[in-house]
Amino acid sequence: xxxxxxxxxxxxxxxxxxxxxxxxxxxxxxxxxxxxxxxxxxxxxxxxxxxxxxxxxxxxxxxxxxxxxxxxxxxxxxxxxxxxxxxxxxxxxxxxxxxxxxxxxxxxxxxxxxxxxxxxxxxxxxxxxxxxxxxxxxxxxxxxxxxxxxxxxxxxxxxxxxxxxxxxxxxxxxxxxxxxxxxxxxxxxxxxxxxxxxxxxxxxxxxxxxxxxxxxxxxxxxxxxxxxxxxxxxxxxxxxxxxxxxxxxxxxxxxxxxxxxxxxxxxxxxxxxxxxxxxxxxxxxxxxxxxxxxxxxxxxxxxxxxxxxxxxxxxxxxxxxxxxxxxxxxxxxxxxxxxxxxxxxxxxx
Ligand code: SF4
Numbered sequence: 001x002x003x004x005x006x007x008x009x010x011x012x013x014x015x016x017x018x019x020x021x022x023x024x025x026x027x028x029x030x031x032x033x034x035x036x037x038x039x040x041x042x043x044x045x046x047x048x049x050x051x052x053x054x055x056x057x058x059x060x061x062x063x064x065x066x067x068x069x070x071x072x073x074x075x076x077x078x079x080x081x082x083x084x085x086x087x088x089x090x091x092x093x094x095x096x097x098x099x100x101x102x103x104x105x106x107x108x109x110x111x112x113x114x115x116x117x118x119x120x121x122x123x124x125x126x127x128x129x130x131x132x133x134x135x136x137x138x139x140x141x142x143x144x145x146x147x148x149x150x151x152x153x154x155x156x157x158x159x160x161x162x163x164x165x166x167x168x169x170x171x172x173x174x175x176x177x178x179x180x181x182x183x184x185x186x187x188x189x190x191x192x193x194x195x196x197x198x199x200x201x202x203x204x205x206x207x208x209x210x211x212x213x214x215x216x217x218x219x220x221x222x223x224x225x226x227x228x229x230x231x232x233x234x235x236x237x238x239x240x241x242x243x244x245x246x247x248x249x250x251x252x253x254x255x256x257x258x259x260x261x262x263x264x265x266x267x268x269x270x271x272x273x274x275x276x277x278x279x280x281x282x283x284x285x286x287x288x289x290x291x292x293x294x295x296x297x298x299x300x301x302x303x304x305x306x307x308x309x310x311x312x313x314x315x316x317x318x319x320x321x322x323x324x325x326x327x328x329x330x331x332x333x334x335x336x337x338x339x340x341x342x343x344x345x346x347x348x349x
Pocket of ligand 1: 255256257258259260261262288289290291292293294
């Protein structure tokens, strides 16, 4: 459990991101945590790079309900202070803390407060001796590093942990996770680290995490992008929605548009995505430019639109519902979606 959030053991795969504000800037960090949460994050990680940052972290902790993970390297005092501050999970590698008594103190403090630990191995920061042994980062080196850290947790009788073995190389990360999944029963946090910018990083992450998720590997995920953290959450959700693992918000099914399109499909889809971004209730909405694929897709979706010459046809629940003029179709569709969402919410109460 991370706070009230179950991880692993069949719980829904949790989507997370990490703030990129200066943690000392409490207002900016708090604002970003809320933005990330507003887009569907289940948990948020915050770097706590100094003992001074613990105060700021504590203020954020006290201002939000969402489970928070503190990202800490090397300094056991910061780890102890964030445990006291009410952190929900520590991302720390025991092997990096230093002497055994410090490691023991952190692990025992975490255990006493019911705070799980995330061991996070990264191909870019493998231990020197492992780099020497393997020559270069590879899946076995990542797993060996993870198992070393897990040994510390075992030694101090700490069973509540999750593990990540990330690399920017997709196949290296995938293979490392496959090996690790056979070795331990604890949850795995999956991600392709330093994946790149929005498009490149989303593609790499989708390939790597897609393979793992389809093999049943992964209990929490982060899409690491050199982009706004909110984009990480959106891409993470798109992956889970694409694989029908979890559902949230409006899932737009759209054709690419071609010479047959009866309205500007791309513009309509972009507008709808922006306008309906705040909705969390799951619903499939098809936006198709002409009758070639329109009726078929519309029948499979909660709401569907098929482009006609001057007027387009909206389907509801698979049946023709009403015609709308093409210059007004985004507004009409958007309104119908919101009405349906309101009905779904009312029914669920
Ligand atoms: S559904 Fe129609 S408009 Fe869309 S890509 Fe196919 S043929 Fe073109």
